[in-house]
Amino acid sequence: MLQIKNISKSFDKFLALSNISFNAPTGKITAIIGPNGAGKSTLFNIISGHLKPDGGKIILKDKDITGLAPHAISSLGIGRTFQIPSLFPKLTVKENIMAASIVHNRTTFKFFGLDSKSEIVTDSIIDKMNLSEFSGTPVGSLPYGVGKELEIAIAIATDPKLLLMDEPTAGIPKTEVGQIIKKIKDLCELENITVLFTEHDISFVLSIASKIVVMNYGELIFEGTPEEAMKSSDVKEIYLGKDA
């Protein structure tokens, strides 16, 4: 589905990404793990078009999407969620999701009336994500965890083939993490969405990912299944610490 080829990026003299290559297989969940500052978010911003790489290519299903504008990349079927919820705070939960649905339905420039198709899609997503009790609530006053779920709901409304999730469980109480994991898993299986996500909680990763990519200091140090990752001495040493 997605191929990352020799991507490099530096900020001033700091090398954030050095020659990163891997792929995210279709219909599977791929996790990128690594400590803070490993370059995970930078890589995500490059894939989604918010940053331009210094070198390398991003290929989505045989199509080179390197350096396209974010809105163009989104319309090619890449949805994304943000680590810190990035929402439309004065709009209601329903309006947040509906905005994405309208763009996907290509009715952005409909100046009068409603878009009933988008509204139907929005209502079904609200149902699926169990957000109905917050439907009419302005997003600015939502609890943090609900904001994270809304992030996912908005991304789904664009009907993505590939979903990029930047630390979907960060800042969420341990007790609610399971619920989010289940939702991500269901999404991947039921809607046939390929998922690429970053995470620093390794237990969470092992439970859902079918492929793991480990990064450290801007370099890719491991690529393989969760089982292989657990056996790899490199991963143990650099990611889990020397005592692990």
Place this chain on the structure above:
Amino acid sequence: MRFDKKIGMLLIITAAFLAPLVLGSYSILVLSEIFVTALFALSLNFVLGYGGMLQFHQAVFLGVSAYAYALFVLHNGSLIVGAILGPIIAVLFGTVMGVFLVRLSGIYFGMLTLALGQLVWAVVFRWYSFTGGGNGIPSIPLPGFLSTSTERYEATLIIFLVSAFLLYKIINSPFGLLLRATGENDTRAESIGANTKTIRLAGLILSSFFAGISGISYVIYSQSVSPDILYWKKSAEILVICLVGGIYTFSGPIIGSVVIVLITTIASQYTEHIAFILGIILLVSVLFMPEGIVGSIKKRIGDRIAADKKYK
């Protein structure tokens, strides 16, 4: 609650139409000014409150439209064609400026609106042979059906009501939702696939169109134009009106217009320092009602803004 609101609005509109029967000609003129100002304020708030764009020089579009009508009619053009030409010229200016403006955001956007706007003002002010320079154009002819003050009053009222209705519809349309989304979080709007530059440009063009309509309404009300109507002070005034009324509500700019026009009309009988009074009003409003009059009242009664109601 909804039902009561509809009845209340119908009563106010009916009263407005019947006002000339009871009020004197001066009061009618003040009410006309309120309608012209309120439409102008709504046109600004479309990009300011909903689109999140710091449009500091909205007066340009009112001005060029009013001048387009005046100059066209002065050169023996048809009055009706002139009235249509005004908003078209405003849209032309809005489009050309918009193409440059949408590349910027925040305060840089605002600075460019000021710079471009003052450029237009300077041309109008200096080009004496064409625009009449600082004297402006007095006694502009109007169509025969606008010969009495009551007719002109009803015309400004109808133009205001129709335009406000259209703006309300647009704000609650799919485009309106995306305009609000873009105004709130440009980055996020882009990552759901929205072409935010085009959305903002469309917003600016629509806004200049309605400002152009308010320019025609202004000519009907004052029957004259002068460079003052597209000077930055006029834009600052309308900005204050939106802020005082509340930029996150549809009715805020309308209420702001009523309050500010009434206060300045009364105050101007006693003092020449109107700007000073406007300053105090703005200060009080920012300190005690940061969301404007309507915003604060709505917050207090826990009501959601009108545009949000639709998708509950």
